[in-house]
C-alpha cells in the first residue's frame with residue numbers, strides 16, 4: 121500500500137469520465153482501474169455509487185474482480201440533502217453500501233452556491249457537512265471531503281470557507297481537498313489560500329484542480345509547495361470542460377522535478393505505456409504533445425537540435441525519456457540538417473557517421489522533396505527506401521519496375537461503383553500483366569499489384585492496407601494544387617507508412633502503394 125504521508129489520488133473514473141464523449145462500460149472502468157494500480161497511485165475514485173446503475177455495479181464487481189496491489193478504492197458522493205438526516209439519505213446509503221473503504225464527499229464551500237444551487241442557508245450547509253461526515257465516520261469509513269468551489273468561495277467570504285474546513289475536521293474527516301472547481305485560478309492565488317488554510321485550521325489539505333486557465337498542473341504544484349499533502353488528478357488530463365489536472369504530469373513533476381518519491385521508479389517507467397493503454401480503453405486518440413508521455417514529447421525536428429543531441433541527448437531534453445517509459449525520436453523533414461539524417465539512420469540500423477557525402481545528398485534530396493509536398497516525418501518507410509537507395513544503390517530497393525498502370529471507375533446499372541485496375545510490371549526477368557477489382561481505384565490498384573507480384577513474392581500475402589489519408593496541398597501562385605497521400609500498411613506484426621505526392625490523387629496513391637509494397641519486400645528480404 122502507498123505511503124500515507126503524501127497521497128496521489130486518481131479521479132479518472134469519476135471526474136475524468138465527466139469529459140464530453142466518454143462513457144466507459146463497467147468492464148472498461150475495471151480495466152482502467154487495473155492500469156492505474158500499475159502506476160501505484162494511492163487511491164482510485166471509482167465513481168458515484170447510487171447516481172447511476174453502472175457506477176453502482178462497478179463497486180459491486182470491484183469487490184470480487186479487482187485485486188488492487190497498491191491503490192485503495194474511494195466512492196464519491198455528495199453531502200446529504202438539505203433537511204434530511206444523513207442516515208436517511210438514499211445517496212448516502214449507496215456510499216455506505218458501496219463496499220469502498222474510503223468515501224469522498226463533495227460539499228459546498230461557496231455562499232452563492234449554497235444560496236442558489238442548494239437553495240438553503242449557510243448554517244444548514246455546515247450541518248450537511250457535519251452530519252454526513254459524522255455519519256460515515258461512525259459507519260467505519262475513512263472520509264475525505266472535496267470542498268467544491270473552495271477558492272472562489274474563499275475570495276468571496278474567507279471566514280465561511282474556513283469554517284467549512286473546520287467543520288469537516290471536527291466531524292472526523294481525514295482531509296479536505298480544496299477544489300478549484302471552475303478551474304480559473306492562478307498559482308499564486310492557490311498557494312496563498314492553501315497556506316492560509318494550513319495556518320488557520322488543523323486540516324490535512326488536499327488539492328483538486330481543473331484546467332480552465334491552463335494552470336491545473338501548476339496550481340496543483342503550488343498547493344503542494346504551500347503544504348498540501350494530497351493531490352487529485354485524472355489520467356491524460358481527462359475531465360469536465362478543459363479537464364482535470366493531468367495526473368501523469370503531476371506525478372512526473374513531483375518525482376522528477378521536486379524530488380518527492382510519490383510512486384516507485386519502476387511504476388514511473390510504465391507511465392507512457394499506461395497512458396496509452398488507458399487511451400485504448402477510452403477510445404480517445406492520445407494527445408501526442410502530452411508532457412512526458414506523449415508520442416511527440418521527445419520528438420526532435422529541428423536540425424540544430426539534432427546536431428546537439430548527437431553529442432548529448434540532455435542538451436535538448438529535460439529528462440531521460442526512458443525514466444517515464446518514453447523514447448527519443450528524431451524526425452526527418454525540410455527542417456532537418458545532416459545530424460537528423462545521421463541519427464534517424466542510426467535508429468533505422470544504418471551507420472552513416474563515416475559517409476558525409478551520402479548524408480549531404482540525402483539531406484538535400486529530403487529538402488527538395490519536402491518543398492514539393494512530401495512529409496517524411498509521417499512516412500518513415502518512404503524515408504528508409506530513399507536512404508537505402510542512396511546508400512546501397514537503386515537496385516537495393518528495386519524488386520520490380522512499373523511499365524504502365526491504369527484504373528477505371530464504373531457505375532453499374534444498379535448504381536454501385538466498381539473499379540478495375542490493370543498493371544504491367546517487370547520482376548525477376550518476367551513481364552507480368554495483372555488486373556484487380558476493388559470498391560475504389562486505390563483498392564483496385566493495390567489488388568492488381570499484389571496479384572502481379574504474388575507468385576514471385578509470396579510474403580506479400582501477409583500485407584494489408586491499414587489506413588489511407590489524403591490531403592490537398594495548396595498550389596503556389598500559378599501552379600496546380602498537389603495531393604499528398606499517406607498509406608499505412610501492416611504485416612500482422614508491424615505497421616509502416618509511405619507517401620505519394622502528385623497532382624492526381626490516384627497517381628499519388630499509386631506511388632504510396634508502390635513504396636508500401638517495396639518496403640514490405642525489403643523487410644521480408646532482411
Ligand SMILES: CC(=O)SCCNC(=O)CCNC(=O)[C@H](O)C(C)(C)COP(=O)(O)OP(=O)(O)OC[C@H]1O[C@@H](n2cnc3c(N)ncnc32)[C@H](O)[C@@H]1OP(=O)(O)O
Nearest residue numbers: 168171172198199200201202226227228237238239268301
Ligand atoms: C464539481 C463536481 O464535479 S461534483 C460531481 C458532479 N457529478 C455529477 O453530477 C454526476 C452524477 N450526478 C447525478 O447522477 C445526479 O445529478 C444526481 C443523482 C447526483 C442527482 O440527481 P437529481 O436528484 O436528479 O438532481 P439534479 O442533478 O437535477 O440536481 C442536483 C441536486 O443535488 C443538490 N446538490 C448539489 N450539490 C450538493 C451537495 N454537495 N450536497 C447536497 N446536495 C447537493 C442540488 O441542490 C440539487 O438539488 P435539488 O434536486 O433539490 O434541486
Ligand SMILES: CC(=O)C(=O)O
Nearest residue numbers: 226266268269299301
Ligand atoms: C469535486 C470536484 O470535482 C470539483 O469541485 O471540481
